[in-house]
Amino acid sequence: MIIRERENEYVMIEQADHSVISGDCFANWKDELLRGDQFTDAIRYAITNHDFGWKEFDKMPFWNDETNAPYNFMDFPSIPKLVFYKNGIDELENLNPYAGMLASRHYSHLVIGDSEYEEAKTFINNELERRERLAKEIEGFVAELFEYHYALLAICDNFSLFVCLNEPGTSKEEEHPLFKDGIPIPGDLKILDHNKFNLEWIDDNKVKLSPFPFKTETPFALRQRILPKDLIRKKGLIKSYLETEPKNIHASFVE
Numbered sequence: 001m002i003i004r005e006r007e008n009e010y011v012m013i014e015q016a017d018h019s020v021i022s023g024d025c026f027a028n029w030k031d032e033l034l035r036g037d038q039f040t041d042a043i044r045y046a047i048t049n050h051d052f053g054w055k056e057f058d059k060m061p062f063w064n065d066e067t068n069a070p071y072n073f074m075d076f077p078s079i080p081k082l083v084f085y086k087n088g089i090d091e092l093e094n095l096n097p098y099a100g101m102l103a104s105r106h107y108s109h110l111v112i113g114d115s116e117y118e119e120a121k122t123f124i125n126n127e128l129e130r131r132e133r134l135a136k137e138i139e140g141f142v143a144e145l146f147e148y149h150y151a152l153l154a155i156c157d158n159f160s161l162f163v164c165l166n167e168p169g170t171s172k173e174e175e176h177p178l179f180k181d182g183i184p185i186p187g188d189l190k191i192l193d194h195n196k197f198n199l200e201w202i203d204d205n206k207v208k209l210s211p212f213p214f215k216t217e218t219p220f221a222l223r224q225r226i227l228p229k230d231l232i233r234k235k236g237l238i239k240s241y242l243e244t245e246p247k248n249i250h251a252s253f254v255e
Contacts, residue, residue: 001054001061002164003072009228010070012061012241013164015054017223021160023048025253026152028214033191036145039098043149046092046099047156050106053088063237070237078114082123085111089127093134098141101134105150106157151186155197158183159209159253163222168204168249175200205251212255222249 002018004011026047034040054073064071085107093100104127114120135141162183165176172180182196192211202208225244232240 001058011224013224014058015051018160018164019051021220022156024220025156025159028218042096042098045096046102047153050103053084060238079119097134101131102153104130154186162199170201172200206254209253218253
């Protein structure tokens, strides 16, 4: 779950809905910035569904008794997250091995910060073995090309996280700290001869993006639920969440 806290309410966004925005970004990516045409459909599938493992869990969010707030994807306990990650990767691999491989690379990177846990070390090693196996099975696999495709997934993921974690119209000074210095491009890969992307809400419906990797202005719908804190105190988190209808915010990435 992705969460923005306001004074009297929580804005809650399911990971699967966040991933759809990531997929919308890739769908409008400039053709000249794509490599390995035979993998385009697999890349789009991976980007659109990279948080597949969270899908069922997010339907009934958990309460964090330490922070006295709903758990979000950043503070959710590390070891249970590994179960979601593995289940999601397994599912993607069954549907598209290259997509599963990209998801494996993505989550292995995220888990590095939890490597003090033996379970996390085991996860990283198992996923490395998975990718080594798939690399031998996938026709036309090229390691350098795969890293470029992983970079696209990571970038589109971050574009979507930017719009989910920052209120529409947020000034640059008040942005979430993850994005104040822009979005770095993973590894030594360069896109449009830049090492990072800069984003900024310029009003409630437009996000300025530079450099601009899309063919045209790229619309997206941010699906979210707004839960009053008073409602949660009266009915509890799960019941409040299930009774709250999601609403869409429509906006666009612009040059």
